[in-house]
Amino acid sequence: MAQDKLISDLKSVPLFKGFSESELGSVKSCLREKTFDKGEVLFREGECCHRVFIVRSGRVKLCRTSSTGREQTLETLGPGDTCACNPGSSTWSCSSTAEAVTSVQVWFLSRDDYIRMVNSNSKISHSLNLLFAKRLQSFSSLIEEVSLKDVKKRLVKFLLDMLHASVPQRGEENLLSLPFTREEIAQRLGAARETVARYLSELKRDKLIDIKPKQIVILDKKGLEKLLF
Amino acid sequence: MAQDKLISDLKSVPLFKGFSESELGSVKSCLREKTFDKGEVLFREGECCHRVFIVRSGRVKLCRTSSTGREQTLETLGPGDTCACNPGSSTWSCSSTAEAVTSVQVWFLSRDDYIRMVNSNSKISHSLNLLFAKRLQSFSSLIEEVSLKDVKKRLVKFLLDMLHASVPQRGEENLLSLPFTREEIAQRLGAARETVARYLSELKRDKLIDIKPKQIVILDKKGLEKLLF
C-alpha cells in the first residue's frame, strides 16, 4: 500500500500531468529517493548535471553566488517542483546551485532514464514546455525587479505576493506567516540583510505592517499596493 | 522559385528543425509576412499575445521598462529567432515588450495555427523545449550579472561575448564592429548611457581597447578577461 501512496504522490507532480497509472508505474521504477539536510547542496553551478530532481518535501533554492559571497536566489522549489535541465541540450551543465533550505526529500532520475522518458512520451515534453515557460515568466519579472526597481518596492511586492499565495486562516486574513530569515528574503530580493531589516522597520513605523516573530501582520494592504508605483 | 527560397529559409529556423519538405510546406501556408520600421513595437508587455513571431531579417529587442523610463533589454532576436509564448499556458500575456531595433521582416503565425502545429507535431515541442531552455540559461546569467556584478564587469563581458560571436575578418581578429549605440548597450547591461561611456573611456585609458566610430579594437584580450574576476 506504500506503493499506492507513492503513485498518488506522483500524480500531483506537474511534470507527470496526465499520466496514466501504468505510465506512473514505469516512472516509479526509475525514481530513487534521497534526503538532504538543511544547507546541503544538491548540485553546484557549472557542474555536469547527470540527474533530474523532483522535490517530495521541504524546500530547495536555486541560486547564484558572486565572487564576494553575495547570493541571488533565482527560485525556490517546493513539493512537486522539478529541477530539470533541458533533455535535448548537448551541454548538461547546471546554470545554478541548488541548496536545501530545509531538510528535503527528493526523487531523482538518471539523465538516461529522463531522456528515454521524454523521447517516449510526448506528454512530458508538453509539461516541460509549461514548466519552462512559467520559469521564463518569473525570471523575466525577476530581471525587471532587480534591474529597475528599488529594494523597498521589491520587498513590498514580495510581502504582497506571499500574502496572495498563503492560505488565509479564518479571521486572520492579514496575518502572513513568514518561514524565512531576513537573510533568505534578502537573497531572494538581491539585497543585503540589513537593508531588508531597515525597510521592514520603516514599513512598521509607517503603520503599514506589524512585525512579529516569524510573522508579519499586514495592517494596510492598500497602502502597500500604492508603494508599488 | 521564390517559393523554394522561402522553404529553404524556413529550414534554417531552429523552431522547425528536422521538418521534412512537406511539413515545411504546411508551415509555409500558415505564415504571414510583415515588416516593421525601426522603433516600431511588435507587441507590448502585458498585452494579450495572439500570435507568434519569427524574425526573418533585422533585429528585435525584448525589453521591460520601468516607471521612470529606464529600460532593460532581456534579449535581442536576430534572423531565425522565434518569439513564442508557451502554447499550453492559459494566460497568453506577453511578459515583455518587443521593439524593432532595425527595420525588420517577420513571419507571424496565429495563435490557433501555432497551437494546432505544436499538438500535431512533437518535433516542434522538442524544439520549443530547447529554445526555452536556452533562454532560461541566458536569463539566469542575466539575473546574476545585473544583481551581483558591477557595470564595468558587465561591459567587459559584453565586449568579449560580442568578440566571441563575431565572425573574425582576416588579419582583424581584434576588430569588433559594434552596431549598437551606447544607449542600446546600456539598456542591455541595465545601466545608464553615461556610465557605459565612462567605462569605455576608462578601458581605453588603460590601453585595453581602442574606440573607433561603430567599432572597438580589442588591444588586450587577456587583460580584459582578467577584469572578470
Next chain:
DNA sequence: TCGAATCAGTGACCTAGGTCACAGGAGGAA
C-alpha cells in the same frame, strides 16, 4: 536551564552609479 549559536535591528560610513547639464562630433536632408 544555561550557554552557544543563530537571528534581528540599528548606527556610521562609503562608494557605485544614476541623473542633470552641457559641449563637441558626425551624419543627412535641403
Next chain:
DNA sequence: TTCCTCCTGTGACCTAGGTCACTGATTCGA
C-alpha cells in the same frame, strides 16, 4: 554649405544601498 538631429564624452552632484561593527533577541541542544 548650413542647419538640424542624434550620438557621444565628461564634469558635478546626490542618493540608494552595501559593508562593518555592535547590541539585543530567539532558539536549541545538552
